[in-house]
Amino acid sequence: MPTDRVAPEAPGIPETAREVRLAAHLDGAATAANFEIAEVPVVEPGPGEVLVRIDHVFVAAAYQDLMRPDCPLPVPPYRVGGRIGGGEVGTVVRSRSEDLAVGDLVQTMAGWGEYTTGPAASFHKLDAGLFPSSSYYLSQGPTAYYGMATLAQAGEDDVVFVSGAAGGVGSLAGQIAKCRGAARVIGSAGSKEKVAYLVDELGYDAAFDYHDGPVLDQLRELAPDGINVFFDNVGGEQFEAAVQAAALHARFALCGALSGQIGGGTGGHPRLDLMTAITRHLELRPYATYHTPEQIWAWTEHFAKWLAEGRFVFPQTVVEGGVEAAPGALLDLLAGKHRGNLAVRFSSAAQ
Amino acid sequence: MPTDRVAPEAPGIPETAREVRLAAHLDGAATAANFEIAEVPVVEPGPGEVLVRIDHVFVAAAYQDLMRPDCPLPVPPYRVGGRIGGGEVGTVVRSRSEDLAVGDLVQTMAGWGEYTTGPAASFHKLDAGLFPSSSYYLSQGPTAYYGMATLAQAGEDDVVFVSGAAGGVGSLAGQIAKCRGAARVIGSAGSKEKVAYLVDELGYDAAFDYHDGPVLDQLRELAPDGINVFFDNVGGEQFEAAVQAAALHARFALCGALSGQIGGGTGGHPRLDLMTAITRHLELRPYATYHTPEQIWAWTEHFAKWLAEGRFVFPQTVVEGGVEAAPGALLDLLAGKHRGNLAVRFSSAAQ
Numbered sequence: 001m002p003t004d005r006v007a008p009e010a011p012g013i014p015e016t017a018r019e020v021r022l023a024a025h026l027d028g029a030a031t032a033a034n035f036e037i038a039e040v041p042v043v044e045p046g047p048g049e050v051l052v053r054i055d056h057v058f059v060a061a062a063y064q065d066l067m068r069p070d071c072p073l074p075v076p077p078y079r080v081g082g083r084i085g086g087g088e089v090g091t092v093v094r095s096r097s098e099d100l101a102v103g104d105l106v107q108t109m110a111g112w113g114e115y116t117t118g119p120a121a122s123f124h125k126l127d128a129g130l131f132p133s134s135s136y137y138l139s140q141g142p143t144a145y146y147g148m149a150t151l152a153q154a155g156e157d158d159v160v161f162v163s164g165a166a167g168g169v170g171s172l173a174g175q176i177a178k179c180r181g182a183a184r185v186i187g188s189a190g191s192k193e194k195v196a197y198l199v200d201e202l203g204y205d206a207a208f209d210y211h212d213g214p215v216l217d218q219l220r221e222l223a224p225d226g227i228n229v230f231f232d233n234v235g236g237e238q239f240e241a242a243v244q245a246a247a248l249h250a251r252f253a254l255c256g257a258l259s260g261q262i263g264g265g266t267g268g269h270p271r272l273d274l275m276t277a278i279t280r281h282l283e284l285r286p287y288a289t290y291h292t293p294e295q296i297w298a299w300t301e302h303f304a305k306w307l308a309e310g311r312f313v314f315p316q317t318v319v320e321g322g323v324e325a326a327p328g329a330l331l332d333l334l335a336g337k338h339r340g341n342l343a344v345r346f347s348s349a350a351q
Numbered sequence: 352m353p354t355d356r357v358a359p360e361a362p363g364i365p366e367t368a369r370e371v372r373l374a375a376h377l378d379g380a381a382t383a384a385n386f387e388i389a390e391v392p393v394v395e396p397g398p399g400e401v402l403v404r405i406d407h408v409f410v411a412a413a414y415q416d417l418m419r420p421d422c423p424l425p426v427p428p429y430r431v432g433g434r435i436g437g438g439e440v441g442t443v444v445r446s447r448s449e450d451l452a453v454g455d456l457v458q459t460m461a462g463w464g465e466y467t468t469g470p471a472a473s474f475h476k477l478d479a480g481l482f483p484s485s486s487y488y489l490s491q492g493p494t495a496y497y498g499m500a501t502l503a504q505a506g507e508d509d510v511v512f513v514s515g516a517a518g519g520v521g522s523l524a525g526q527i528a529k530c531r532g533a534a535r536v537i538g539s540a541g542s543k544e545k546v547a548y549l550v551d552e553l554g555y556d557a558a559f560d561y562h563d564g565p566v567l568d569q570l571r572e573l574a575p576d577g578i579n580v581f582f583d584n585v586g587g588e589q590f591e592a593a594v595q596a597a598a599l600h601a602r603f604a605l606c607g608a609l610s611g612q613i614g615g616g617t618g619g620h621p622r623l624d625l626m627t628a629i630t631r632h633l634e635l636r637p638y639a640t641y642h643t644p645e646q647i648w649a650w651t652e653h654f655a656k657w658l659a660e661g662r663f664v665f666p667q668t669v670v671e672g673g674v675e676a677a678p679g680a681l682l683d684l685l686a687g688k689h690r691g692n693l694a695v696r697f698s699s700a701a702q
Contacts, residue, residue, distance in 0.1 A: 268624065272590075278607040280637075286631075
């Protein structure tokens with residue numbers, strides 16, 4: 001007869017903890033006034049439940065979109081008084097479930113709090129020994145992998161173009177293509193510094209600054225025989241140029257610039273040259289992922305392997321400072337102050 | 352030891368026969384002056400070859416595009432002095448091949464001539480007993496089937512929208528969706544007469560005239576819960592409306608209005624609302640088919656079954672008059688004088 005396993009009293013679990021809440025829905029861009037930090041009780045787990053200490057939280061530009069009451073994403077927006085976030089890793093510190101033990105590393109969607117309590121089945125157990133830090137589990141990797149590998153199926157002999165290549169998704173997407181054997185990976189970005197970063201640090205074969213001239217001209221120069229795969233983070237002129245530069249049967253993973261578009265960006269309604277798209281049999285796959293366990297695992301498996309082989313650079317910034325630092329980290333991300341992927345360490349005990 | 356089989360002298364095979372040639376490349380729309388009818392020798396088959404009498408020829412609007420020297424289709428345009436056409440059925444009348452016998456019905460790309468001679472392997476053998484007439488093998492069916500079944504995978508519970516539904520492709524595409532169990536098939540066309548034709552004769556559940564108001568308004572009224580499949584023959588406003596009316600994970604087969612676009616139509620560069628396409632995970636498949644044997648067979652197999660079950664109407668016009676009538680049939684088609692699919696009978700012996 002199975003009984004609830006109650007872990008021995010763990011030292012250092014407080015009676016109350018802090019969380020970051022949405023103070024008010026957005027009317028424009030996010031500011032510090034949209035966030036509030038609240039002190040709440042740490043809830044003891046009931047039967048079948050676990051208590052998890054949040055170690056690292058992810059920071060994504062899309063969170064700003066979820067702060068709008070009319071968010072067009074097909075997921076519920078944040079409610080006022082509820083937690084920000086939705087991609088965290090933590091450690092089980094109390095368990096009343098047979099499925100998770102104290103010390104287990106888990107993925108959660110519980111949001112930016114120091115602790116969360118819930119049914120064991122609502123957490124996804126992770127392999128704590130796979131990466132140097134649990135923060136490696138927090139990235140746009142599943143989105144980049146799903147688009148580049150599952151949808152666009154970038155592989156050997158492919159010439160790949162990634163727009164917005166220095167961003168959270170793009171900085172991973174190009175490397176994924178390279179690791180899958182792409183013949184040539186080309187990236188676009190918005191500054192000379194980012195262009196150098198792509199080539200010098202992330203292994204892009206070529207890159208260009210879209211301020212330096214028409215995207216199509218630069219793309220044709222760097223990919224004279226056309227592109228086989230386009231991974232789009234931008235839309236607009238980059239999308240229109242990619243259609244013109246596409247080879248027969250080119251595959252387009254259109255990850256889009258969700259935040260840019262919602263926030264008033266101009267990339268959202270490019271012209272689609274149907275004649276060219278038809279005669280070249282383009283395959284256009286606009287998509288947004290929500291990091292299902294399958295998608296996370298598909299990414300994690302390859303990411304760990306490529307890291308171990310020394311073929312992958314993980315462009316991540318981890319901000320210290322816990323709960324207090326999280327709102328500022330998101331505001332800095334939205335202001336363009338970070339490259340790659342961004343996380344905040346929530347617990348000094350985090351590995 | 353296999354030897355060449357020479358068929359007994361077939362009565363009625365002339366020493367010369369006629370063919371329709373491109374007299375001059377197009378500079379604008381096709382006119383009678385672009386065609387010439389020439390008398391050429393009927394060539395005796397060599398070893399491994401057969402002589403085929405052309406029974407019916409297909410007439411497609413895309414042929415006008417192939418009459419342009421700068422045709423954007425990824426197939427060679429017609430050369431001046433060469434035959435028009437590229438989709439015909441005929442009967443083997445002399446054979447020096449073990450693979451085809453006199454009397455066999457075959458598909459050919461030999462063009463608008465009364466006879467053609469070539470290697471047996473250049474013909475595709477057909478089942479003469481499958482249809483009431485060999486003309487049934489000539490249609491946009493492979494194009495419609497590939498788009499609706501292979502790419503869009505229309506099936507049960509799907510709400511399907513077909514633009515340009517009374518045309519050669521559209522008149523088949525809607526019926527294909529219906530036969531595959533679609534819950535509701537909606538068509539658009541350019542006149543009240545065509546709208547009535549779609550509903551009364553082709554089994555569409557609903558149809559509308561795009562002159563009667565904005566496409567999106569009419570589509571939303573007829574498909575209040577959104578469309579799951581869009582089969583596009585038009586582009587432009589129809590495409591833009593379909594994106595807005597799309598349900599989550601809707602599949603778009605973009606067959607396009609190739610001729611209209613090449614000929615100066617306005618449907619070729621619609622806006623693509625990337626945000627909507629991304630959040631709804633649309634699957635966009637622009638395509639042009641060239642009727643490979645596999646595509647022809649996939650269509651033919653289902654077409655014959657659905658016809659036998661009394662579930663399919665074949666909207667075809669067969670023009671009598673042979674070689675002399677072919678150029679005029681194409682000009683009439685381009686002038687909008689035909690609905691559905693068009694063929695010309697080339698031999699009075701054709702079944």
